[in-house]
Amino acid sequence: MTTAAKALHSPPVSNRLFISDLHLDGVADLRFARFIECLDVEAPQVDEIFILGDLFEAWIGDDDDGELAEQVCTALRRASAGTKLCFMPGNRDFLCSAGFAERSGATLVEDPFLTEDGLILAHGDALCTDDTAYQRLRKEVRNPQWQRDMLARPLTERRKIAADLRLASAASKASKAEVIMDVNLGAVHKLFRDLDAKVMVHGHTHRPGVHRSAGGIRYVLGDWAHCGWLLRQTGQDRRLECFSLALPYA
16 A cells, blocks of 8 residues: 555444535635535444545635635534545645634645545545646646745745646647547556555546446546536445535535
8 A cells, every 4th residue: 555545543333425626716605505405414324434535616726815725624623523534635625724724624635535434535546647748737736846935935825826827728628639638447446456455436527427347446537517416325335426516505
């Protein structure tokens, strides 16, 4: 097992919720309202909630004093009082660190992460190895020195940089073939082998579905765009669910 895949030291649980790719960018957005409602409804009923990255469209640092950061952290802290809440940073919120965990009450987990009952959890971007340009960028922004330099800048400057990076990302995606922005199956099977597991859950690709192969079964979470996506685990049963963002969560 790699050092980035340490399991939580707790008994296996039977009721879990997995979500990712909400890309929250304002408190007036329907995604924000449904997310708060989802937490309030589900936290008292499940043993664990895993947020597998890209909760935010951009996270500029744990000192973010914006309204969205404050309200999301408040909602997460309320949920963490009733359930185990785990957060895995994604490619949009990779600057979430100890300060975010303290503000939100969430337990930060590394990517990939292996649960004690043998589920591989990942954001999914590291598996998109055919997109070599993105992998170079990912390596750059995950460098501790790059992050220290970024976090040393004023909040206003970081907000501008984050906005520019989002525009650049959108332009880059528009010029790329769809196939290279999906996971590489070789990378998927290698992770199955490396962690000696048969079930994987990830997001990032915005292509929800259930994929079975010789390596194992892979659940892909969807982004909260046309609807809200989650994976619900009850005992050994796991199912993808999609719910309306236009209606209150129930």
